[in-house]
Amino acid sequence: MEFLVGPWNKDWASFLQFWLTVILSLQMHFLPGASCPAECRCDTPFVYCNERSLTSVPLGMKEGFKVLFLHNNQINNAGFPLELHHVASVETVFLYGNQLDEFPINLPKNTRVLHLQENNIQTISKAALAQLTRLEELHLDDNSISTVGVEEGAFREAVSLKLLFLTKNHLSSVPIGLPEDLKELRLDENRIAHIAEEAFQNVTRLQRLLLDGNLLTDEGIAPGTFQELATLRELALARNSLTFPPPLLPSQSLVKLSLQENQMDQIPVAAFAQLVRLEKLDISGNRLQTLTRGVFDGLSSLRHLVVRNNPWRCDCAVKWVLVWLKALPSSLNARGFVCLSPNKVRGMAIRELTLEIIDCPAEVDRPPRPTVRSTPPAPPTTAATSSALAATSAPYFLASPSPPSPPVRHNPAGPLPPYEDPLRISFHVANATSIEVSWASYFTVAAYKVTWVKRGPSQTNEAMRERTVSGERRRVGLTGLEPRSVYRICVHVLDSLNSYRPGEDTICSEARTKAAAAAKPPGREQAPQGSVDSTLLLAGIIGGAVLLVLVALLSLFCWHMHKKSRSSSTKWKYNRGRRKDDYGEAGTKKDNSILEMTETSFQIVALNNEQLLKGDFRIQPIYTPNGGIGFRDCHLSNNSIAYCKSSNVPSTEFCPT
Numbered sequence: 001m002e003f004l005v006g007p008w009n010k011d012w013a014s015f016l017q018f019w020l021t022v023i024l025s026l027q028m029h030f031l032p033g034a035s036c037p038a039e040c041r042c043d044t045p046f047v048y049c050n051e052r053s054l055t056s057v058p059l060g061m062k063e064g065f066k067v068l069f070l071h072n073n074q075i076n077n078a079g080f081p082l083e084l085h086h087v088a089s090v091e092t093v094f095l096y097g098n099q100l101d102e103f104p105i106n107l108p109k110n111t112r113v114l115h116l117q118e119n120n121i122q123t124i125s126k127a128a129l130a131q132l133t134r135l136e137e138l139h140l141d142d143n144s145i146s147t148v149g150v151e152e153g154a155f156r157e158a159v160s161l162k163l164l165f166l167t168k169n170h171l172s173s174v175p176i177g178l179p180e181d182l183k184e185l186r187l188d189e190n191r192i193a194h195i196a197e198e199a200f201q202n203v204t205r206l207q208r209l210l211l212d213g214n215l216l217t218d219e220g221i222a223p224g225t226f227q228e229l230a231t232l233r234e235l236a237l238a239r240n241s242l243t244f245p246p247p248l249l250p251s252q253s254l255v256k257l258s259l260q261e262n263q264m265d266q267i268p269v270a271a272f273a274q275l276v277r278l279e280k281l282d283i284s285g286n287r288l289q290t291l292t293r294g295v296f297d298g299l300s301s302l303r304h305l306v307v308r309n310n311p312w313r314c315d316c317a318v319k320w321v322l323v324w325l326k327a328l329p330s331s332l333n334a335r336g337f338v339c340l341s342p343n344k345v346r347g348m349a350i351r352e353l354t355l356e357i358i359d360c361p362a363e364v365d366r367p368p369r370p371t372v373r374s375t376p377p378a379p380p381t382t383a384a385t386s387s388a389l390a391a392t393s394a395p396y397f398l399a400s401p402s403p404p405s406p407p408v409r410h411n412p413a414g415p416l417p418p419y420e421d422p423l424r425i426s427f428h429v430a431n432a433t434s435i436e437v438s439w440a441s442y443f444t445v446a447a448y449k450v451t452w453v454k455r456g457p458s459q460t461n462e463a464m465r466e467r468t469v470s471g472e473r474r475r476v477g478l479t480g481l482e483p484r485s486v487y488r489i490c491v492h493v494l495d496s497l498n499s500y501r502p503g504e505d506t507i508c509s510e511a512r513t514k515a516a517a518a519a520k521p522p523g524r525e526q527a528p529q530g531s532v533d534s535t536l537l538l539a540g541i542i543g544g545a546v547l548l549v550l551v552a553l554l555s556l557f558c559w560h561m562h563k564k565s566r567s568s569s570t571k572w573k574y575n576r577g578r579r580k581d582d583y584g585e586a587g588t589k590k591d592n593s594i595l596e597m598t599e600t601s602f603q604i605v606a607l608n609n610e611q612l613l614k615g616d617f618r619i620q621p622i623y624t625p626n627g628g629i630g631f632r633d634c635h636l637s638n639n640s641i642a643y644c645k646s647s648n649v650p651s652t653e654f655c656p657t
Contacts (some may be wrong), residue, residue: 036063050094055079068108071115072097080106085131093112095119096139110134117141120261123149130157137163141186145169153177164166167210168192173198188212188236197222200229208234212258216240224248237262238282241635242311245256245271254278260306261285266292273298278305284336289313295318308336314345314353316360316506356464360490360508425491427511432483435511438475439491446471447494452478455486455510466492483516 037058038044040049045066049058057070075098090108093115099121105128107114113133121143129135135158145166155161156177163184166175171190178185182203184578193215200206206229216237226235227248236258243263251274264286272278278299281528286309296302312318325334344355360429428436437450448471453464469476481487490508551641 007183009655013394035060035064037061045089049073057081057084059083063087065089067094069094070098071095074099076100077102077104080104080437083105085109105131107132115139117143120144122146124151124154126151126154126157129154132158134160136160138182139165140169141165141167144168145171147172147175150175155179156577178203180270184208186210188214190214192216195222195225197225199225203229205231207231210234210236211240212236213239217242221246226250229253234258244268247271249275251275252277256280258282260288263287265289267295268292269295272296275299277301280306282306283310285309287311289340290315290317291321300331305332306336307334310336310337311340312337312350313317313341314339314340314348314350316358316468316508319358319360319506320351320353322350322353322355322358332448347564360506425489425507425509427489427509429511430477432514432516433481434477434479435481435489435513436477437489437491439507440474448473449492449494450476450478450489451492452487452489455488456483459533483511483513486510486512 010582016154033355036047037049037060038296040047042048044064046069047061047065047067048069051072054070054075056075059081061068065087066089070093074106075095076349077420085108087108088110091110092113093111094106095104096115096117096119100116100121101123102125103121104118109131111132114132114135114137117139118141121140122145124140124145124609135524138158138161146169150171154177155175156179160181161179162181164178164182165186165226167186168189169283171187173194173196174187176196176199176202180202183205184207185203185208188210189212191214192211195211195216209226209229209232217240222241224247226232226246227250227362229250232250233253234256234644235254236256237246238258238260239426242259243265244260244267245257245264249257254275255277257272257275257278257280260282261284264283265288267283267288269292273293275298281299281300281302281304285308286304287580288307288450290313299561321337330424339345339348339350339353342594345357346585351440395540424440426438426440428438430436435452439448447468449466449468451464451466454462456462467476478487488510490506491505520598527576592609
């Protein structure tokens with residue numbers, strides 16, 4: 001027994017000691033709740049110290065926690081103890097909504113995500129950011145950071161920084177010395193009016209740049225500012241004061257470009273020429289009335305185009321947009337092309353228009369060519385003018401091909417005057433049914449198409465007719481027209497495939513045919529339109545007069561008959577001025593026992609049904625007549641009964657004859 005007990009006790013004690021050591025070790029490693037600050041609540045891996053009216057970070061925090069919540073307190077810059085910097089396990093710190101006026105120091109040294117928005121931070125030092133060598137995401141939105149408050153090169157000390165948010169601050173320029181590995185930079189809603197050319201010189205990995213809601217102008221962005229951002233995928237420049245897109249954008253990487261709510265009134269033809277990967281373009285909310293032909297030709301990857309809230313003028317210059325929209329693939333979504341002028345197409349989408357409804361008058365108010373910002377007063381013939389044009393357009397054509405030129409095959413002698421129509425049209429009205437159309441062209445093309453349509457009242461048009469002629473012809477006669485009518489005649493240029501080329505290669509004007517000749521050909525009696533109208537008017541007048549005479553005669557006849565009937569009715573013994581239908585007769589030949597006059601005071605009753613004699617009848621009162629005068633029966637000498645007054649004087653007026 002002793003042999004068994006001794007060794008067993010020794011082994012049992014060793015066994016208990018081993019497991020006690022393991023449990024204590026696990027408790028120290030996995031149960032850090034014992035080291036949770038008294039002011040906070042801990043739930044591994046989180047420490048909740050938020051919304052507790054703290055003025056400093058609580059002491060007593062040990063290793064094991066990863067996320068520290070300190071937001072919505074009253075912590076100031078003096079409230080960060082040194083021991084907090086040595087808590088190596090913390091990676092995310094929430095400090096928004098406190099009372100910080102400087103970038104805090106003594107933050108956990110391994111912090112990767114730091115939220116400092118909604119404070120009153122005004123200055124950022126290099127020393128504070130040098131402590132955070134692993135910081136990757138920094139939120140400084142809605143503070144009071146100004147350009148002078150950021151020490152030059154301060155952000156470069158955060159060598160691992162990839163996301164920097166500085167929205168809603170007081171910056172007047174882009175901070176100098178950004179970290180090289182930065183991928184996203186938000187500078188929207190600041191006061192930035194100037195961007196130096198070297199602002200993004202070392203930021204070679206930047207993919208997203210937001211500059212919305214600043215004070216940027218064309219002169220405030222140095223040429224080539226964005227050119228070196230070889231990996232930039234999104235550039236936002238909305239709500240600024242740009243009048244044209246920035247030149248020299250990163251052509252091989254840009255996918256999304258936002259230019260809405262600026263002051264752009266035109267876009268140079270080469271502004272987007274090299275953006276072969278651009279998928280979304282937003283130019284809404286500007287002052288664009290028209291677009292330069294071919295401005296979207298280089299956007300081979302475009303999928304979304306937003307152009308709403310622009311005062312689009314749907315005249316001849318927008319025809320190319322109509323053709324371009326109808327030829328778009330289904331994968332491209334273009335939204336917002338709605339006409340503002342002229343009034344007859346106001347509110348219509350450009351897709352709904354037809355080539356016939358768009359006016360192309362003889363003198364089209366065309367915008368200037370896109371290679372310059374303003375129309376020169378004279379053709380560019382001198383060296384000084386050439387250098388001026390080069391200086392103006394250089395940002396768009398530097399290190400890029402020249403803008404496309406119109407298709408010129410055989411130019412006539414002499415230079416083409418700038419901004420002049422390539423076609424000129426003239427008319428010769430031969431007679432009432434034919435017009436001779438002639439035109440002059442600076443180009444030799446495959447063919448021309450001549451269209452003409454009669455303009456009706458209220459600007460309505462009849463069916464359009466057309467005729468195609470060869471490119472060598474410059475004249476065509478239109479026959480079979482109506483006299484004294486206005487025709488809208490257009491000359492269109494056709495290319496080698498006989499396809500329509502709208503825009504500046506079309507010219508339209510109006511002409512009126514002469515009145516028809518007064519003489520009529522022999523054997524044909526056809527009254528002119530004016531005579532027919534006069535005859536119809538005269539016939540209407542005569543018919544109206546006859547109708548009035550008939551109505552007057554009928555009225556006179558009715559009046560006469562009415563007067564005559566009233567005259568004869570006065571002879572009635574019981575009428576005395578009353579209407580004829582005041583009397584109603586009841587009874588027939590078979591039933592003549594009652595003969596009643598529906599007067600107010602009398603009725604006539606037969607004396608005897610069996611022995612009814614002619615003239616034998618009795619008049620009796622129904623009720624006392626007006627005035628309360630009494631009446632009674634009175635017997636006359638001839639056995640007749642009369643209706644007498646109370647004075648016993650018979651009323652001869654009511655006695656039978």
